[in-house]
Amino acid sequence: MPSVVTVNTTPYEGQKPGTSGLRKRVKVFLQENYTENFIQCILNANKDSIVGSTLVVGGDGRYLVKEVVDKIIKISAGNGVAKLLVGQDGILSTPAVSCIIRKYNTLGGIVLTASHNPGGINNDFGIKFNCSNGGPAPDNTTNEIHALTTTIKEYRTVPDLSCPVDKIGVFNFNVDDRPFTVEVIDPVRDYVSYMKEIFDFPKIKALIQGTPERKPFNVLIDSMSGVTGPYVQAIFVSELGASSANVRRVTPLEDFGGAHPDPNLTYAADLVAAVKGGDYDLGAAFDGDGDRNMIIGRDALFVTPSDSLAVLAAHAAVIPYFQRSGVKGFARSMPTAAAVDRVAKDLGKEIFEVPTGWKYFGNLMDAGRLSLCGEESFGTGSDHVREKDGLWAALAWLSVLANTGKSVEDILKQHWAKYGRNYFTRYDYEECASDPCNEMMRALEQRMTEPGFVGSQHSAGSKTYTVKGLRIIFEDGSRIVLRLSGTGSSGATVRLYIDSYEATDVFGDAQVMLWPLIDVALQISQLQKYTGRDAPTVIT
Template sequence: MLTAVVKNTTPHEGQKPGTSGLRKKVKVFQQQNYTENFIQSILNSKKTELENSVLIVGGDGRFFGAEAIEIICKICAANKVSKVLVGQHGVLSTPAVSNLIRKNKALGGILLTASHNPGGPENDFGIKFNCENGGPAPDNVTNDIFEISKIITEYKIVENLVVDISKIGSNKYTVDNKDFTIEIIDSVNDYLQLMKEIFDFDKIKNFIKSKQLKMLIDSMSGVTGPYVNSIFVEELGAQTNNVIRTTPLTDFGGCHPDPNLTYAKDLVDKVRNGDYDIGAAFDGDGDRNMIIGHKAFFVTPSDSLAVIAHYLECIPYFKKHGVQGFARSMPTASAIDLVGQKLNKEVFEVPTGWKYFGNLMDAGRLCLCGEESFGTGSNHIREKDGIWAVLAWLSIMENTGKGIEEILNNHWEIYGRNYFTRYDYEECELEPCNEMISTMEKLITEPSFIGKSFTAGNTIYKVKVADNFSYIDPVDKSVANKQGLRIVFEDGSRIVMRLSGTGSSGATVRLYIDSYSRKYNGVASVMLKPLIDIALEMSQLKKFTKRDQPTVIT
């Protein structure tokens, strides 16, 4: 029999979960009791529900993940959790964790990921708690965790508990006369079965074979590798050379596992220079995706969401369960709004962060949602889902018999085009960035700002709305304030600026520009240049960030 012990500890500063959990450098989590404190704080926030509960544990395979899983299992054992389900080798994609929480009616899941942030001993680690609906913990839960972390004085642990996470099977223990189980599960199987329930794999497989569809799918050395091999190669018949970087690595092979035109440049170059019909990339934990077509024709996440919405009923899951409302994060261009209007569906605008979609899904008012940060998903789980998005696109290609560029051109011909770009300024000094946001907020909330005109080139933009976006949840009436500065002009064009909540150090400034036009064959950088110039001048962004150019342009 094993025995739980109580260890004295003192609080660590700054354990406030951001948009998607607590993210810091690995060396921060390796500090004495830092990880232990945060895990105990999570469990203390669910103290009355722990006994006989089930928790899911897994992550993107990044450095320090195995050590963190050992700590989590030992602390769960000491806190009367009944069972912990762990992905083999500690590997579970974020969508797979969400599915397992729902399938096993678990109390929640602890995810070890910093998503699209780089990994390795000198880089980032993260811990995120997902609730019983499978989605990221809402603000009231993360606030509780943070408040507990500030006053924690002890944690409970079973120090001599040992488990081998490389071997699938059930490991049973007795801890203080109570049964405790750690079950090591196949990382892919449950998720694969879910995808087979959603999509028509036979149709997609026949389409790939009959069209000799040429794909190039890049897991970026992240968690999706085993899922990609199982789904696209073994189930759908893609060739082994159609998938690349499918072995999860603790440092993602030294790359930045963020599926955008900058960090997935290798994929973009290969598709541009080769004969491929579709290219796709995923981030470290598998919830983000990038889609490109022949010769690297780029699909913005805003357009990807809108196209999927338009063709949603070609996916069997939605034929069976119906189509409810749509939603997007506030910075995301409003292409899906036009589809919602045409289909007479509710369209919600929410703050950045997948947790804001969950209540709407649970209330039956939302079935498809997305964020401009390369996240797309549906109500099959409560997380964004990269592989799901690629399967959705393959279903649309099969249904229409068309390539990606033709599908987009047809879509724009019906709806018009929402030109969109995002400028990211990563790891800037925090204090000047806070000053920039404060200065700009004061400027745009002056009463005289509404109705003001700005001229760039031959274009005049007149301000219709300007605020720091706030959101009232339609379901539980909870309020989220200060979610990003936005300026909406009378023609629907927008400038949005916010500080990201997904970085591990410093400040990441995100500047979003979008503009609607019936002219759909323009070049986005040209179409948006007048607004970009206005935004850079108004915000004094170069002055405050001390950057002449953004780190990433999407």
């Protein structure tokens, strides 16, 4: 009979969860007891309810997932957890974890992912805790986890417990006369079943396969060698009748095939090229753990996440889930352009602006005030789970397309003609030196509080902008937002957000339309000086 062993340990500095958990280089997690310390602190933060509880465990298939799943099993057994629901081979997409937590009313889940960050031994790994509502742990919980990591002295584990996770089945153990169960589950089954409740699959299938009256709607779905591969196979090929030629990179790889699994115009450039050069009506890409999405139309027409959210909000009533539950309200993160705000006003729905981080949508959902929300960082979702959900977003778009009979381009143009257009772009400067970036933010904050900044004028090209408020908001509603991202694992990632509303001139090129405002933003922030970069790493 395996027994609990108490292992002495010492704290590590820097185990503070960011926007979505603890993300570091793989080699950091490989340090002695580093991973064990953090897992123990997650359980300690739930000490009042951990004994006899059920937890969900899974990850995005990146390097180290299987080894850390084994550590979680052993440490959970050592701390009195009664049962674990573990995805086969350690695989579970982030939205699937949320789905399973909620379906089986578990205490929460431990998700092994660094999301859209690169994988492999020389890249990133991550661990985050999701609560009983299925969403990322709130600030008070992550703050407690961090505080515990600074004082931890021991962790409890069952080193002799061995449980295979490559086979679906129920494995029962007796640990110091206490039952402990590991149920290895099909990672796809519950999620796919739920999607079939939410959407009208026969209608989407008819769109993709075509009807006597309408030719097939040709899609190209890219899992970027991340966790969504098995889900894409099950949904698009098995359920919706797409061919194997309509899906790509559907085998999860520990290093994502050496690629950066971030669905944007830079890192999914090969998908963009394939759609632009092929006969495709819609392309979609998902990130490493399946919570982000990028949607492009024929000829690789890019749908900004801000516009994607607004379009889905305007057409939400065609989705069976919302037909049953109703549409309660909409929300977006602060840097996200306000396109959805105009839809909310038109439909008479509440609209909320929240800080960056999906956890901030959860309370509104739990209070029954929010149905649909999104972030400009390629995250879109609804209250069906408490995570952003890339596959859900693609299915939602296909639902709109199936019900309207229009193309992606026609839907966007119709939307802009009715609501006007929030031109939007984001500049990412990745892995910059941290100290000058922090100094840049301090200097900008200081400048923005000085007398005379509000009301000051800033010109570029033929345009002049007058500052109306902080963030920086101009009198015509245009905005500049600058922030340091919390999703990187090393250095600083600076994100510059630019958006400007046009009521009538809505069919222009976003980069051309926004260039004067971009130039003003670079002048005000002195971003190139502080980062030492002449150009961003990624433009979206």
